Amino acid sequence: MQENLFYTSVNKDYKKWLLPALLLAVFFGWLIAGKGMTISLMLVAIPFAAGFLTIVFYYPRFGYIFLIAYCFLVPGLGRHIEGPQFGLGQDGLLLLTWLGVIFHRSGKFRYRHLNNDLVWLSVVWFIITVLEIGNPERPSILGWFYEMRSATLYWVLSVPLGFLVFNKKKDLDLFIYIIIILSVIGSFWGMKQLYIGLDASENRWMESGAKKTHLLFGKLRVFSYYTEAAQFGASQAMLAVICGILAFGPHTKAKRIFFAIAALLTFYGMLISGTRGAMFALVGGGFVFLVLSKQIKILLIGTLFGLGFLGILKYTTIGNTNAQIVRLRTSLDPNDPSLMTRLNNQKVLQSYLADKPFGTGVGTLGMWGVKYNPGKFISTIPPDSLYVKIWAMYGIVGFIIWFGIMLYILGKSAGIIWNTRDKALRNKLSALCAGSAGILLCSYGNEVMNQMPSSIIVYTTWVLIWLSPRWDEKPLAGAK
Structure with missing residues (x-):
């Protein structure tokens, strides 16, 4: 271990990650240059999507609430952002929330x-x-x-789904x-x-x-x-x-x-x-x-x-x-x-x-x-x-x-x-x-x-x- 300028410990093994990180950065740069801003927006959205998935699986009720709001906004999104099929997002939200209910570890949902x-x-x-x-x-x-x-x-x-989570x-x-x-x-x-x-x-x-x-x-x-x-x-x-x-x-x-x-x-x-x-x-x-x-x-x-x-x-x-x-x-x-x-x-x-x-x-x-x-x-x-x-x-x-x-x-x-x-x-x-x-x-x-x-x-x-x-x-x- 050695100390850096800020007096924090640094593991010498960090250097082995420099090459993979550099190659990954070059790959993403090439992808964005070749495919345009859509890819960059998708890359930015990945951590938010991961966070959203986590929330829905922990709190399926949130998925249903978000669905209600999303159903208002989806036509406007489709008009202003070309490419993505926002209408299919409604299907995805319903299925995702159902998965959150089915695989919820608490077993609190009463199917009866x-x-x-x-x-x-x-x-x-x-x-x-x-x-x-x-x-x-x-x-x-x-x-x-x-x-x-x-x-x-x-x-x-x-x-x-409403009976279960809302x-x-x-x-x-x-x-x-x-x-x-x-x-x-x-x-x-x-x-x-x-x-x-x-x-x-x-x-x-x-x-x-x-x-x-x-x-x-x-x-x-x-x-x-x-x-x-x-x-x-x-x-x-x-x-x-x-x-x-x-x-x-x-x-x-x-x-x-x-x-x-x-x-x-x-x-x-x-x-x-x-x-x-x-x-x-x-x-x-x-x-x-x-x-x-x-x-x-x-x-x-x-x-x-x-x-x-x-x-x-x-x-x-x-x-x-x-x-x-x-x-x-x-x-x-x-x-x-x-x-x-x-x-x-x-x-x-x-x-x-x-x-x-x-x-x-x-x-x-x-x-x-x-x-x-x-x-x-x-x-x-x-x-x-x-x-x-x-x-x-x-x-x-x-x-x-x-x-x-x-x-x-x-x-x-x-x-x-x-x-x-x-x-x-x-x-x-x-x-x-x-x-x-x-x-x-x-x-x-x-x-x-x-x-x-x-x-x-x-x-x-x-x-x-x-x-x-x-x-x-x-x-x-x-x-x-």
């Missing part, structure tokens, strides 16, 4: 909690989707693979604040796009084909960092419902003010998206909340207020100086050209599917149908609606099963909330249930419930509602 109807319904739909591989129409297996991820894979992986009462509050904060940031990003302009990456995305649906009559349909304007608008409408309900809940004054401001911001985000179908998330979600309120007076007043709002949109010209309100008003026009086109497409599908009770197979229409089933007639018809897409892919038999599952989940959620005694808990659950019901309703007009972040919000909402009876506290004697 997965024996419930919500989990089994997701398994049933997954099995039906797998059976669709053998559809007589012989759909492309690649089309099936990419479509089934949003159709069933995220559902069947996230619901049981099952505390504090997780309900954490979930609410995560989706509100990320949605409000999305609202501000959308305002930036509208009033300041798109950045270079967003302009590139527009020019690649999105302009025809996102620039109408010279007006931008704002999409923020979401998949596109329809998803942005529907998600913002859902959060406006959730925040609006929370703002009237039994919470502190500061929290109610926070929820009210968030409701206004997300409502404005919905307006600037130009997504007409998102209005039905407000109407449907609002009606579900009024029913869950268990008060006839509030139900009647709320219904009259909602009908008045729809009446103003349909029978007056109030607000016609605002382009967003004008577009929203067209959603109530039965002769709207866009609506007529959709109805005509549904008539064509009705005739084509008449002798196909099990549909044409998963992945045969929509984006993956065009890419992987280009020779099939069904791939030339835009679905425009999640309901229509399920009907076309799974047939009338599959659609009835899927819709029945949705109604069962909605009905049982309402029953659980109806019997919840804790007023603050009931308010939070009512808000989430109403928002999810609104997304289900507006999915008739757009494909939104099968896209992120709406999917993960809805699936997590189901899980939290199912878990809520264990958190319910009986009011104190004499409490009002």
Whole structure:
């Protein structure tokens, strides 16, 4: 041993590592010079990735929390960073978190909690989707693979995972604040796009084909960092419902003010998206909340207020100086050209599917149908609606099963909330249930419930509602 300038001991054997280190540095330098900045970024990311893996395997709950946030940001990342398939990151996060649960050395996860109807319904739909591989129409297996991820894979992986790692009462509050904060940031990003302009990456995305649906009559349909304007608008409408309900809940004054401001911001985000179908998330979600309120007076007043709002949109010209309100008003026009086109497409599908009770197979229409089933007639018809897409892919038999599952989940959620005694808990659950019901309703007009972040919000909402009876506290004697 010898001492260096700083009077610390140095092992003479260190010299044997100089040559390997020098060769490694030269190799990485050559790699970066030949392959560009992508490789250098990957090298920088390696220690962070290693740290992330360690955290998830020690604390799988962190993986689920990160997944919720990631599902909001992945479309924006894909637009701004070319190359990586960020969408597959959702699959990776789910699988990684599952591995963290399976191989967790504590053995604290209770798999018996997965024996419930919500989990089994997701398994049933997954099995039906797998059976669709053998559809007589012989759909492309690649089309099936990419479509089934949003159709069933995220559902069947996230619901049981939520029961295992996201099952505390504090997780309900954490979930609410995560989706509100990320949605409000999305609202501000959308305002930036509208009033300041798109950045270079967003302009590139527009020019690649999105302009025809996102620039109408010279007006931008704002999409923020979401998949596109329809998803942005529907998600913002859902959060406006959730925040609006929370703002009237039994919470502190500061929290109610926070929820009210968030409701206004997300409502404005919905307006600037130009997504007409998102209005039905407000109407449907609002009606579900009024029913869950268990008060006839509030139900009647709320219904009259909602009908008045729809009446103003349909029978007056109030607000016609605002382009967003004008577009929203067209959603109530039965002769709207866009609506007529959709109805005509549904008539064509009705005739084509008449002798196909099990549909044409998963992945045969929509984006993956065009890419992987280009020779099939069904791939030339835009679905425009999640309901229509399920009907076309799974047939009338599959659609009835899927819709029945949705109604069962909605009905049982309402029953659980109806019997919840804790007023603050009931308010939070009512808000989430109403928002999810609104997304289900507006999915008739757009494909939104099968896209992120709406999917993960809805699936997590189901899980939290199912878990809520264990958190319910009986009011104190004499409490009002």
